Amino acid sequence: MRTxxxxxxxxxxxxxxxxxxxxxxxxxxxVWHRETDLSRFDGVILPGGFxxxxxxxxxxxxxxxxxxxxVGRMAAAGAPVLxxxxxxxVLCEAEMLPGALIANRDLAFICRFVDVxxxxxxxxxxxxxxxxxxxxxxxxxxxxxxxxxxSDARVTxxxxxxxxxxxxxxxxxxxxxxxxxxxxxxxxxxxxxLLGSGDGLVLLESFLQSLxxx
Amino acid sequence: xxxxxxxxxxxxxxxxxxxESVIRILGRxxxxxxxxxxxxxxxxxxxxxSSRAHLRRFPTEAPWVVxxxxxxxxxxxxxxxxxxxxxxxxxxxxxxxxxxxxxxxGVGGILRDVFTMGARPIALWDQIRFGPLDDPKNRYxxxxxxxxxxxxxxxxxxxxxxxxxxxxPTYSGNPLVxxxxxxxxxxxxxxxxTAGEPGNVAVLLGKAxxxxxxxxxSVLASASFDDGSQEKRPSVQVGDPFEEKKLIEACLxxxxxxxxxxxQDLGAAGLACAISEPSGRAGVGMDVDLGAxxxxxxxxxxxxxxxxxxxxxxxxxxxxRNVEAVLVIxxxxxxxxxxxxxxxxxxxxTVRHSGEIVAEMPAASLADAAPLYDRPLRRPEWLDGLxxxxxxxxxxxxxxxxxxxxxxxxxxxxxxxxxxxHMLFLNTLCGPxxxxxxxxxxxxxxxxxxxTDGNGRLCLLDPRRGAARLVYEAAxxxxxxxxxxxxxxxxxxxxxxxxxxxxxxxxxxxxxxxEACEALGIPVVGGNVSFYNxxxxxxxxxxxxVGLLGLADPIPIQLPGxxxxxxxxxxxxxxxxPTQNLAGSALQRVVxxxxxxxxxxxxxxxxxxxxxxAASLAHQVPVLHDVSSGGLAVGVAEICxxxxxxAALSAEGIGPLFSEDPHRFIxxxxxxxxxxxxxLARMVGFxxxxxxxxxxxxxxxxxxxxxxxxxxxxxxxxx
Numbered sequence: 001m002r003t004x005x006x007x008x009x010x011x012x013x014x015x016x017x018x019x020x021x022x023x024x025x026x027x028x029x030x031v032w033h034r035e036t037d038l039s040r041f042d043g044v045i046l047p048g049g050f051x052x053x054x055x056x057x058x059x060x061x062x063x064x065x066x067x068x069x070x071v072g073r074m075a076a077a078g079a080p081v082l083x084x085x086x087x088x089x090v091l092c093e094a095e096m097l098p099g100a101l102i103a104n105r106d107l108a109f110i111c112r113f114v115d116v117x118x119x120x121x122x123x124x125x126x127x128x129x130x131x132x133x134x135x136x137x138x139x140x141x142x143x144x145x146x147x148x149x150x151s152d153a154r155v156t157x158x159x160x161x162x163x164x165x166x167x168x169x170x171x172x173x174x175x176x177x178x179x180x181x182x183x184x185x186x187x188x189x190x191x192x193x194l195l196g197s198g199d200g201l202v203l204l205e206s207f208l209q210s211l212x213x214x
Numbered sequence: 215x216x217x218x219x220x221x222x223x224x225x226x227x228x229x230x231x232x233x234e235s236v237i238r239i240l241g242r243x244x245x246x247x248x249x250x251x252x253x254x255x256x257x258x259x260x261x262x263x264s265s266r267a268h269l270r271r272f273p274t275e276a277p278w279v280v281x282x283x284x285x286x287x288x289x290x291x292x293x294x295x296x297x298x299x300x301x302x303x304x305x306x307x308x309x310x311x312x313x314x315x316x317x318x319x320g321v322g323g324i325l326r327d328v329f330t331m332g333a334r335p336i337a338l339w340d341q342i343r344f345g346p347l348d349d350p351k352n353r354y355x356x357x358x359x360x361x362x363x364x365x366x367x368x369x370x371x372x373x374x375x376x377x378x379x380x381x382x383p384t385y386s387g388n389p390l391v392x393x394x395x396x397x398x399x400x401x402x403x404x405x406x407x408t409a410g411e412p413g414n415v416a417v418l419l420g421k422a423x424x425x426x427x428x429x430x431x432s433v434l435a436s437a438s439f440d441d442g443s444q445e446k447r448p449s450v451q452v453g454d455p456f457e458e459k460k461l462i463e464a465c466l467x468x469x470x471x472x473x474x475x476x477x478q479d480l481g482a483a484g485l486a487c488a489i490s491e492p493s494g495r496a497g498v499g500m501d502v503d504l505g506a507x508x509x510x511x512x513x514x515x516x517x518x519x520x521x522x523x524x525x526x527x528x529x530x531x532x533x534x535r536n537v538e539a540v541l542v543i544x545x546x547x548x549x550x551x552x553x554x555x556x557x558x559x560x561x562x563x564t565v566r567h568s569g570e571i572v573a574e575m576p577a578a579s580l581a582d583a584a585p586l587y588d589r590p591l592r593r594p595e596w597l598d599g600l601x602x603x604x605x606x607x608x609x610x611x612x613x614x615x616x617x618x619x620x621x622x623x624x625x626x627x628x629x630x631x632x633x634x635x636h637m638l639f640l641n642t643l644c645g646p647x648x649x650x651x652x653x654x655x656x657x658x659x660x661x662x663x664x665x666t667d668g669n670g671r672l673c674l675l676d677p678r679r680g681a682a683r684l685v686y687e688a689a690x691x692x693x694x695x696x697x698x699x700x701x702x703x704x705x706x707x708x709x710x711x712x713x714x715x716x717x718x719x720x721x722x723x724x725x726x727x728x729e730a731c732e733a734l735g736i737p738v739v740g741g742n743v744s745f746y747n748x749x750x751x752x753x754x755x756x757x758x759x760v761g762l763l764g765l766a767d768p769i770p771i772q773l774p775g776x777x778x779x780x781x782x783x784x785x786x787x788x789x790x791x792p793t794q795n796l797a798g799s800a801l802q803r804v805v806x807x808x809x810x811x812x813x814x815x816x817x818x819x820x821x822x823x824x825x826x827x828a829a830s831l832a833h834q835v836p837v838l839h840d841v842s843s844g845g846l847a848v849g850v851a852e853i854c855x856x857x858x859x860x861a862a863l864s865a866e867g868i869g870p871l872f873s874e875d876p877h878r879f880i881x882x883x884x885x886x887x888x889x890x891x892x893x894l895a896r897m898v899g900f901x902x903x904x905x906x907x908x909x910x911x912x913x914x915x916x917x918x919x920x921x922x923x924x925x926x927x928x929x930x931x932x933x
Binding site for chain 2: 009010012013015016019020032049050052053054055108109110111112138140142186188189191192194195
């Protein structure tokens with residue numbers, strides 16, 4: 001079972017994600033954004049950062065990176081695809097997830113722990129969690145405010161104290177099949193009590209257990 | 215050759231004598247490009263011409279020093295093949311003229327200084343100082359600087375772990391924006407700023423050169439301010455964190471492959487510095503073709519190309535057999551590159567543009583022949599008056615405590631640090647909001663502890679005592695994370711060095727830092743001097759900032775934290791008994807609105823004992839916190855707020871509650887959990903209840919303490 005962790009120029013959380021996955025016994029490999037063949041992988045994570053600088057709308061350039069065609073193919077085939085923070089923004093831009101992420105309500109970057117609640121346990125991010133389970137995860141974004149007017153999107157996690165103004169307090173959403181998920185807080189940053197929380201582990205374990213041989 | 219009545223060299227910030235020196239070195243009048251190069255390289259900012267003579271006083275040697283002052287960053291050994299690279303710099307004037315870009319490019323510059331050494335930058339700290347927030351101009355500057363640090367640091371992908379924020383009228387006309395960066399590397403990856411052997415090829419990497427930041431070092435950083443300073447906005451550079459991120463990754467990959475003989479970042483003085491300093495260090499010369507430089511706009515003249523401070527550029531010196539591999543890596547990371555010259559024997563730097571020689575001089579003369587000023591010193595006459603201790607007005611301790619917690623320099627800094635990514639890389643064990651920071655080195659038991667400390671009011675009252683106390687305070691802060699002090703960097707922010715009183719403050723400060731470092735047995739491995747922090751003839755309070763690196767090996771299994779106080783714990787004060795001395799304290803500034811008296815001198819013997827005790831207690835007790843701004847009362851209140859529990863203090867009187875006398879910290883633990891040395895420790899109260907009571911001074915409700923503390927900045931920034 002191998003996970004591709006995609007690196008765009010400007011991505012910065014890729015090594016943290018690999019570290020957290022491998023500490024759980026997963027196998028993960030960094031993949032440059034020009035890669036055009038992901039057939040050796042069983043799942044994909046788009047990590048946080050500032051893909052291509054994000055000077056345009058976040059993710060607007062990244063969706064055209066060569067690797068994204070393969071990410072789309074795997075998503076369509078039902079493989080687990082997870083976007084964390086900037087990765088969530090890229091998946092929305094690529095229309096693999098509903099809605100869009102706009103600037104936080106207070107127009108300031110927010111880096112702090114937030115509390116979220118699990119609202120859907122049938123996704124690749126939450127299958128090991130229980131409904132209503134509360135998790136403490138670090139948020140780290142300027143454009144974390146998810147909007148999707150008239151949406152019937154599946155919301156996977158909600159904020160208890162909506163810090164950025166997201167519609168329906170959504171902290172994570174999935175596609176209809178539940179195999180593509182975008183999450184704004186960083187599960188990999190909550191992977192050890194020493195760092196302030198181990199609550200992200202249940203989410204990363206869910207992802208790893210969702211992997212099936214391609 | 216004159217323009218608008220002034221000779222060109224003066225317009226470039228050079229004195230007539232300095233111009234004469236250039237003529238002597240060259241044996242002729244300088245060409246325009248040569249004059250441009252000397253003017254920036256001999257600026258105060260680049261040459262340290264007023265400070266060099268004094269900086270020699272610093273102790274710089276220790277067995278663990280790998281690279282001392284003079285390179286792009288100091289490097290110390292951590293054991294087991296690990297090295298740490300450390301550097302601090304100021305971006306004061308650019309941040310005043312254009313707060314967002316000034317602060318952002320300060321971050322970019324310090325990162326380059328660190329990864330130039332072969333190190334991966336792992337953390338940043340910012341020390342920022344402004345005038346009071348009731349002035350809208352100061353709110354604009356503060357908000358802009360924080361946004362600039364966040365905008366650049368977050369996007370470039372290096373966490374900002376902490377720093378300092380201070381508000382004082384002395385900085386209204388001249389804010390201070392200092393930034394420190396820490397990097398780590400394996401010893402085999404160390405790279406120096408040297409051009410290396412003749413035959414090496416000079417490869418310019420990164421962003422295209424434009425007309426931004428021309429003369430930043432000379433016109434902006436080395437001159438005082440007045441009403442016309444906003445016209446200097448074009449001298450401020452514009453930052454591009456995405457370009458820098460790619461540049462970091464590309465350079466680190468080149469270092470890993472061993473492709474680079476030496477490398478120098480392009481910061482102050484741009485290309486002029488990046489071709490001359492590495493050549494000078496290696497005792498070689500260079501042929502440079504300015505026509506090969508990749509540019510953003512056409513028609514740039516030779517002086518402009520040499521002086522431009524366009525950001526996100528590096529100059530790599532590469533053996534000819536490795537040039538191809540270097541260009542391949544640059545291409546992979548989508549950064550531009552250009553071969554612009556070749557190293558040659560003999561020490562002459564020859565610069566051509568459009569086939570013509572536009573500059574030719576001994577490469578080393580730009581750095582080594584820079585003027586050295588032994589400027590006159592004079593102890594200020596007003597100091598004796600200031601040492602008269604003012605009669606403090608009568609105050610209620612409870613009222614004073616609330617006023618102190620409402621001060622934006624003491625109240626919660628969450629408004630600021632929550633805009634910074636402080637968690638990236640999963641190393642942050644002690645982050646912002648506490649005393650010292652602690653970062654782990656993954657795969658080892660080692661932790662790097664950092665504290666940065668400054669205090670302009672203390673240093674105005676007694677620069678020698680004040681500066682020494684900053685070193686001891688920083689050392690105590692790192693000790694409270696379980697670390698042993700290892701090395702110091704300093705950022706010396708001062709007024710106009712042409713005033714003898716300012717130079718006296720400077721000399722005293724260097725002396726104070728040196729004495730404290732010698733007493734603790736730690737070297738100064740780098741620093742920065744920022745003079746001319748003066749607007750309309752008024753100098754800032756002398757504001758040295760000390761950054762101290764410590765090593766925790768091993769890291770405490772359970773780290774002490776302000777949030778770990780529990781009902782029933784004992785509260786202890788460790789260290790010498792405080793006096794009634796309030797000179798330079800927060801109580802004087804915030805509550806009494808006075809400044810006077812002579813600060814208590816540091817006591818090196820006490821300091822060493824207290825620091826060693828703190829480092830050992832960090833492995834044993836849940837709560838440690840230093841007694842600094844606001845004294846014991848504020849320190850205990852901060853713990854109560856973080857732990858959501860009250861406390862009863864038996865301490866009585868203004869001195870014991872609010873004095874900031876040095877070498878003291880607060881400890882909380884379950885009764886009798888650890889035996890403390892009787893000569894150093896005093897029990898001063900218990901944890902419990904819903905309020906903080908001070909003996910004979912009534913109680914303050916915990917909810918009021920918390921709200922006041924948390925709102926100190928937001929209520930002033932309306933957010």
